Amino acid sequence: MREFTVPPLAAAPHVGGLADAVFEHALDDPYRVALGRKDEEGRWRDVTAAAFRDEVLALAKGLLAQGVRFGDRIALMCRTRYEWTLFDFALWSVGAQSVPIYPTSSAEQVHWMLHDAEVTACMVEHEDHAMTVGSVIDRLPLLKRLWQLDAGAVDELFAAGAALDDEVVHRHRKAVTPDSVATVVYTSGTTGRPKGCVLTHAHFMYETDTVISRWEPVFHSRRGDEASTLLFLPLAHVFGRMVEIAAIRGRVKLGHQPELRASALLPDLAAFRPSFVLAVPYVFEKVYDAARRKAESEGRAAPFDKAIEVAVRYAEAREQQAFGVGPGPSAALRVQHQFFEKAVYGKVREAMGGRVRHAFSGGSAMDRRLGLFFEGAGVTIFEGYGLTESCAAATVNPPERTRFGTVGQPIPGTTVHIADDGEIWLHGGLLFSGYLNNRRATEEVLRGGWLATGDLGSLDEDGYLTITGRKKEILVTSGGKSVSPGALEERVRAHPLVAQCIVVGNDRPYIAALVTVDHEAIEHWLTMRGKPPLADRELVRDKDLELEIRRAVVAANTAVSQAESIRTFRILAHPFSEERGLLTPSLKLKRKAIEAAYATEVEALYR
Incomplete structure (x- = not known):
């Protein structure tokens, strides 16, 4: 489509x-x-x-x-x-x-x-x-x-x-009036100076009223209770x-939390007890990883992993039922699911405050398996997609038929079009007025009422959008193979020890990667294996850690052809950070800056 x-x-x-x-x-x-x-x-x-x-x-x-x-x-x-x-x-x-x-x-x-x-x-x-x-x-x-x-x-x-x-x-x-300018929101500036997106009162009223009209029922933990949410996303x-x-506008009780660190966020989730949350995948990954580490520390890793498997299979069966291609969970699967409800799934929900039954995710791609796990654990995550230029969400999964691994259908009043080169184009009342003081850049993205997003994607037969990459990030190897790095990076990053991954290979003979590790997860991993803390130099050379990261790379490679696969990788001691100019404020990778900062390491990948 x-x-x-x-x-x-x-x-x-x-x-x-x-x-x-x-x-x-x-x-x-x-x-x-x-x-x-x-x-x-x-x-x-x-x-x-x-x-x-x-x-x-x-x-x-x-x-x-x-x-x-x-x-x-x-x-x-x-x-x-x-x-x-x-x-x-x-x-x-x-x-x-x-x-x-x-x-x-x-x-x-x-x-x-x-x-x-x-x-x-x-x-x-x-x-x-x-x-x-x-x-x-x-x-x-x-x-x-x-x-x-x-x-x-x-x-x-x-x-x-x-x-x-x-x-x-x-x-x-x-x-x-509705056409009065409400705000000028600057883009993250991954490829140059930030551009100011001009958004009017009408843009936000149309966007938020549409979201409220379509998704308001899932703002509640159960029918008739007070809708509330704790906002921890940056207001910038x-x-x-x-x-x-x-x-x-939707009369939802609103709280604010200024820190994304689990040590600060989790206590406020417990105290505020929101009925739903809106977050980026990173937050859901942290909740999942913390639950997995806790189970392992208590000697319950095997039962927890079994609970994950059951949750994923249960959610997949329900997804198939919603789309009319399956009967739903079998009696045996329902029994298994109920067995883990109190021991595992209820504790995962309790970590999010206890009342959350629905959540929204955006900002970057979420792993399908992670979404299925939360669905099986009793928290449906509606993944969506949008840009500053589209006043946030342009697509979101509908409440009655969520297709995990996609970013859903267009929100009401919006059209998604896939151009001949695979670029996603958007049309509707949520599109911005243009870039402040930058007519040329505005004309490059606004074409006859359509917004050319720069993102690549595909629509399935039901109108669900899947993001496959970004035009400006496509790598072309010296052999002429075009590779979209985003999907590979996300799959590597799904490993609990991995913090970040950047794929390189432009004008090179093959694809390679730089990988940073999650130091909190590494500390737990070393403890569980009876290994002493390692200095940065020792850590990046640890054979057991290298084996773990290799497993993540091999798993990621199963989804692509041999020519697109990661042939080699390098573990880095320190994460990419905004302070070092390697991430945008919204935590997106600044690819050129990272490759420049780690030029020596990149060269070593091709020797």
Whole structure:
């Protein structure tokens, strides 16, 4: 199939802006719990719709009092916190545009985005961020104000606007129309300078209202309970922003968690107890790996592995039943599945807070087997696909018929087309307005109302999309063989000891790989084998570790032809990191930078 369309569910908005929902909800149901917020002692406190409305209004008045005007662009640079959502809706209440900045951005990246977007004020989280902005402020003549959250910025703005009448904010808010710009979100910049994607209020309203209309039933743990989600995705990424807006518009209780580390995230999942979560595959991999390591530490590795096998077979049988090609799980399989429910599957769900029965995954590909395991363990993960340019999700697996290993069908009102060269093209009301100050780049990707994504994929007979690679990442060996590295890398990375994998081989005689290891997993692996901790130099030369990684490579090679297979690999002592300029803030590999940094190691692969 070359093209698939799903009819729209939500109407394109004709009036209003994103902030209106805050005021309408407070009027309709002022005592409904709209958000959860941690206090200074780390306890979760409820924030009602009326209380949130009052804080948005007070902050909006403060912004006006300190010179923010309709159409101004204001940068937000902090981790995922309650205050970010507060600033977003306050800015939208006065018709200003937010410009999200990753908190890990370098001074030069910050300068480029603040300069390109002509930002007039900036909110940062703490002193380190303030120093980063301060180091380039002499080259930003339009930047007039800098607010620091941890230095009392919110209270300062509340006080500054206290004398203003509420009606001043409402006049601004009522002047916002759907085609007003809501935010400029910069791309991750894997192949050059980040580009600012211009997204309007209409883009987010259409996207989030469509998602709510189609998937709202799975926001709940069970029918009739309170829908809630803990947001731990970066709000500087369009996925996180979509979640934030959908939660407010969909009346889903929203909490914020600024850290993805398991030691910080898991306790908050247990305390907040969301009914569903939205994450990247990395989070689900960590939950799975932690459960596997715990079982091995307790001497239950064999039963756990059996539980995995049963979960996968059970989920596959249910998937076949949903598509009318199988009878569903057999009686014997159902008995086996029930046997592991309390001992294994319930504990996996408990690690995610206990209430989660559904989740959404995006940002990168998820291994089909991992998705099947979670389905068998009682958590259905709906994998999706989208870009900043498509205002987050363009495809998502439908709730009633999830096809694991794919990124689903187009969301309602969207068309997916596969071009002659395999490139994915998108059409619909979620497409961005263009790149800020970059007409040439806009014309390269927006072609007659279609977005040329740069990603490669295929549609099956039911309109489910599978991502097969990225055009700019295709490797061509010296023998003329074209290889898409993404699928190989994901399969190698599925091994619990592997953190990252990058495939190389452009203009080389064969394909090879650089592999980094998960040090937490390695520590557990050494302990379970009675081996002492190893220094980095010893680790990368350890024969047992090399054998484990070779197994991962051999398993990955079974899915490709011999000409596309990884012939050799090198284990690296240190992971690729954003601090070293080898990853984007959204954890995507910067291929050219990695190959340059490890040029010696790459050359050694071909000797």
